[in-house]
Amino acid sequence: MSRRSGSADLPLHGGRVPHWLGERMTKLGVLVAEAIIHHYGRDEFLRRLAHPFWFQSFGSVMGMDWHSSGITTSVLGSLKRGLKPRARELGLHVCGGRGGQSRKTPDELVEIGCRVGIDGAALANVSRLVAKVDSAAVQDGFDLYLHGFIVADDGKWVVVQQGMNDEVRQARRYHWLSEGLQSFVDSPHSAIEGRTRGDIINLADKRAERSRDGQLDILAALGPDRIIQEASALARQMDPAVKPEQSQLSLPHLTMPTHHDVRETDVNMKRLHGNLAAAADRAPVDYQDLLMVPGVGARTVRALALVAEVVHGAPCRFSDPARFSIAHGGKDRHPFPVPLKVYDETINVMRSAVSKGRLGRDEELAALQRLDIQARRLEQYVTGPDLKEIVAGEFRDSNQFGGRSVFGWEE
Numbered sequence: 525m526s527r528r529s530g531s532a533d534l535p536l537h538g539g540r541v542p543h544w545l546g547e548r549m550t551k552l553g554v555l556v557a558e559a560i561i562h563h564y565g566r567d568e569f570l571r572r573l574a575h576p577f578w579f580q581s582f583g584s585v586m587g588m589d590w591h592s593s594g595i596t597t598s599v600l601g602s603l604k605r606g607l608k609p610r611a612r613e614l615g616l617h618v619c620g621g622r623g624g625q626s627r628k629t630p631d632e633l634v635e636i637g638c639r640v641g642i643d644g645a646a647l648a649n650v651s652r653l654v655a656k657v658d659s660a661a662v663q664d665g666f667d668l669y670l671h672g673f674i675v676a677d678d679g680k681w682v683v684v685q686q687g688m689n690d691e692v693r694q695a696r697r698y699h700w701l702s703e704g705l706q707s708f709v710d711s712p713h714s715a716i717e718g719r720t721r722g723d724i725i726n727l728a729d730k731r732a733e734r735s736r737d738g739q740l741d742i743l744a745a746l747g748p749d750r751i752i753q754e755a756s757a758l759a760r761q762m763d764p765a766v767k768p769e770q771s772q773l774s775l776p777h778l779t780m781p782t783h784h785d786v787r788e789t790d791v792n793m794k795r796l797h798g799n800l801a802a803a804a805d806r807a808p809v810d811y812q813d814l815l816m817v818p819g820v821g822a823r824t825v826r827a828l829a830l831v832a833e834v835v836h837g838a839p840c841r842f843s844d845p846a847r848f849s850i851a852h853g854g855k856d857r858h859p860f861p862v863p864l865k866v867y868d869e870t871i872n873v874m875r876s877a878v879s880k881g882r883l884g885r886d887e888e889l890a891a892l893q894r895l896d897i898q899a900r901r902l903e904q905y906v907t908g909p910d911l912k913e914i915v916a917g918e919f920r921d922s923n924q925f926g927g928r929s930v931f932g933w934e935e
Contacts, residue, residue, distance in 0.1 A: 584848040619672070665689050682701055801908065
């Protein structure tokens with residue numbers, strides 16, 4: 525049976541991803557995907573996409589707003605653009621998107637099915653069904669506006685879709701994973717993200733089986749017109765002061781904060797100090813293996829320590845997505861402007877490591893893995909500056925690192 529893995533509150537943010545960031549997100553996103561596939565296989569990358577905390581951390585390390593709904597759109601868009609030229613080699617295809625793009629998903633799946641030899645029509649039905657479940661069977665006040673379908677050449681898939689509630693300016697993200705899925709109506713989600721807003725009617729919960737069966741029996745016995753009449757009469761008779769015997773089935777939720785700035789309460793400082801200490805500790809040792817790319821310095825190794833964790837970290841390590849924004853900042857200057865020189869150096873190191881890995885030369889990929897291992901060792905006892913000091917230092921050096929945001933270049 526598919527599993528739920530938690531949830532997070534996603535404030536709705538307007539605006540678009542600027543081109544200078546979007547093209548870098550595409551490059552880094554594909555390199556991270558390929559590194560995960562190289563080390564752990566394609567199935568593991570699909571599992572990561574179905575994990576809500578990893579997904580949010582993935583977007584944060586790429587420079588998106590660490591807590592916002594925009595991460596969903598930008599991550600899926602980056603992967604769709606970046607994986608398309610590599611589809612034949614990696615065997616991964618990203619379909620759908622936001623608004624009108626989401627409605628093209630079934631046709632895209634049929635076309636992919638014809639091209640790679642899987643049942644595209646069946647996948648198209650899956651796409652329609654999961655959208656129906658999250659829009660009709662789960663009545664939580666959020667209207668779907670984004671539907672992303674990632675499918676592998678062997679037919680395994682992940683669905684990530686998102687709904688919005690304009691009234692409260694919140695979004696909710698739904699994750700589905702084909703692995704282990706036995707039913708579309710008995711607790712099928714791998715995760716649902718979003719803040720609880722009143723009672724949630726979740727007819728896709730396995731505990732709602734009797735309710736679903738009862739609805740079918742009533743529909744057969746009374747017909748739709750009679751049901752509407754009875755429901756109206758019952759609503760008039762109900763006393764608002766009387767509480768129901770049992771509340772509606774609700775799903776677990778982890779609330780992401782609505783504040784835009786990154787605060788120390790949002791970050792596991794023990795882990796962050798481990799990342800920073802590992803960067804300082806491993807850099808001299810691994811210069812020959814990892815840092816031969818021209819221009820790469822200590823600040824880039826700090827970013828690489830967080831990228832390495834996104835590639836190698838266990839699921840329990842992604843409970844604080846804000847920490848990963850320390851790698852490359854955020855487009856809205858939270859926690860600090862995106863250091864483009866560092867970002868480009870990160871991409872160059874990852875590109876070199878992945879390219880050599882394809883040829884069987886794993887020394888640079890292994891160096892990245894050692895960086896992550898060392899971070900986990902050191903976090904047990906190292907200490908360091910508080911978050912305000914770290915962020916202040918990034919702002920101080922922002923011009924030196926090519927700092928840029930949607931507001932322009934840093935002076």
